[in-house]
Amino acid sequence: MRRLSKQFGANQILNSVSFEVADGEFCILLGPSGCGKSTVLRLIAGLEQPTGGSIVIDGRPVDHLAPRDRDIAFVFQSYALYPHMTVFENLAFSLRLRGASTVEIESKVRDAARLLEIDALLGRRPQELSGGQRQRVALGRAIVRQPKIFLFDEPLSNLDAALRATMRLELARLHRRLGATIVYVTHDQAEALTLGDKIIVLHQGTIQQIGSASEIYHKPANISVARFVGSPQMNLLEGRMDENGKFFQSKGLRLDLSAVFERPLPRLAGHVLTLGIRAEDLHPTSDQQGWLNGEVELVEDLGSDRFVHLKCADLDLVARAGREVALHQGETLGFKVTPNQIHFFEDGRHIEP
Numbered sequence: 001m002r003r004l005s006k007q008f009g010a011n012q013i014l015n016s017v018s019f020e021v022a023d024g025e026f027c028i029l030l031g032p033s034g035c036g037k038s039t040v041l042r043l044i045a046g047l048e049q050p051t052g053g054s055i056v057i058d059g060r061p062v063d064h065l066a067p068r069d070r071d072i073a074f075v076f077q078s079y080a081l082y083p084h085m086t087v088f089e090n091l092a093f094s095l096r097l098r099g100a101s102t103v104e105i106e107s108k109v110r111d112a113a114r115l116l117e118i119d120a121l122l123g124r125r126p127q128e129l130s131g132g133q134r135q136r137v138a139l140g141r142a143i144v145r146q147p148k149i150f151l152f153d154e155p156l157s158n159l160d161a162a163l164r165a166t167m168r169l170e171l172a173r174l175h176r177r178l179g180a181t182i183v184y185v186t187h188d189q190a191e192a193l194t195l196g197d198k199i200i201v202l203h204q205g206t207i208q209q210i211g212s213a214s215e216i217y218h219k220p221a222n223i224s225v226a227r228f229v230g231s232p233q234m235n236l237l238e239g240r241m242d243e244n245g246k247f248f249q250s251k252g253l254r255l256d257l258s259a260v261f262e263r264p265l266p267r268l269a270g271h272v273l274t275l276g277i278r279a280e281d282l283h284p285t286s287d288q289q290g291w292l293n294g295e296v297e298l299v300e301d302l303g304s305d306r307f308v309h310l311k312c313a314d315l316d317l318v319a320r321a322g323r324e325v326a327l328h329q330g331e332t333l334g335f336k337v338t339p340n341q342i343h344f345f346e347d348g349r350h351i352e353p
């Protein structure tokens with residue numbers, strides 16, 4: 001899509017949104033509720049007309065094409081299955097509309113059903129299926145059409161956590177097997193990071209960053225991406241570097257950055273900055289005197305991980321602790337940072353130290 005914008009009345013919903021999706025790519029649109037994700041999909045599908053810009057598929061502008069002529073399959077969050085039809089008929093519906101032969105329909109429906117492991121359910125109606133099974137039927141309906149592009153709008157958001165994790169894996173497998181081109185909308189950053197070849201982070205109708213999962217996570221382009229991607233949220237400390245580029249001053253704390261980077265940071269001397277530290281890069285140490293000292297307020301035990309919420313001067317921070325460390329509420333512990341693992345933001349944008 002090229003410089004796509006969309007206004008509803010006086011409201012600018014999308015601002016000059018441009019991105020490309022390569023053939024066979026799993027592309028994720030990630031962003032908070034209301035940022036314009038579904039609108040982007042609806043524009044691609046032709047269900048909505050852009051106020052400005054253009055959509056090109058295979059080198060051809062499709063702006064003048066009706067939705068049914070764009071060769072795109074849309075999987076909605078609500079599945080939108082036909083309740084009075086069996087699973088078989090739901091899958092066959094678009095093929096029948098297209099005038100496919102009975103033999104072709106039979107073979108395509110059976111193939112899709114096998115792929116999605118719903119062969120045994122072909123005679124049932126949607127209300128006789130679980131959420132995950134309905135989800136698969138909705139996918140199957142898109143697959144039998146063999147479209148150029150699949151559009152998914154938060155397809156897993158109706159499922160419980162366990163099923164969501166299973167379906168996430170299945171989607172990844174399916175993508176690998178079909179080699180399909182997918183644009184997938186979600187506000188769930190875990191889904192985005194595990195599924196996406198390419199992630200596009202959208203905020204208030206503007207693209208914040210385009211990159212691989214690893215780029216988005218390890219090099220967030222700005223504070224809005226840093227805040228949105230990663231759980232728990234990245235620790236963000238506002239303050240100022242001293243004139244020697246050694247210490248960072250933040251709300252009554254004086255943090256020695258030259259210890260974390262094993263050198264002073266003269267380029268940042270005197271700058272007003274926001275420091276970003278991920279919880280997994282901040283750990284308790286057995287040393288009495290840590291890089292910083294904080295009081296344990298709360299320990300969040302997730303089984304595989306433990307997150308320590310600590311109070312440090314006037315700051316609330318989160319750190320990750322291994323299982324071997326004893327943690328007691330109210331106790332003051334030393335914490336250290338993984339060498340070099342601090343992000344710097346100036347005027348909201350990521351900068352190198």
Ligand SMILES: Nc1ncnc2c1ncn2[C@@H]1O[C@H](COP(=O)(O)OP(=O)(O)OP(=O)(O)O)[C@@H](O)[C@H]1O
Pocket residue numbers: 008013031032033034035036037038039040187
């Ligand atoms: N038909 C419409 N008329 C007026 N405003 C609309 C219309 N459709 C969407 N909007 C507005 O456009 C903005 C973006 O909506 P959109 O549905 O694209 O968000 P989203 O990112 O998909 O959010 P969610 O995660 O909640 O689904 C919202 O502020 C919404 O209220």
Ligand SMILES: [Mg+2]
Pocket residue numbers: 037038039153
């Ligand atoms: Mg939406």
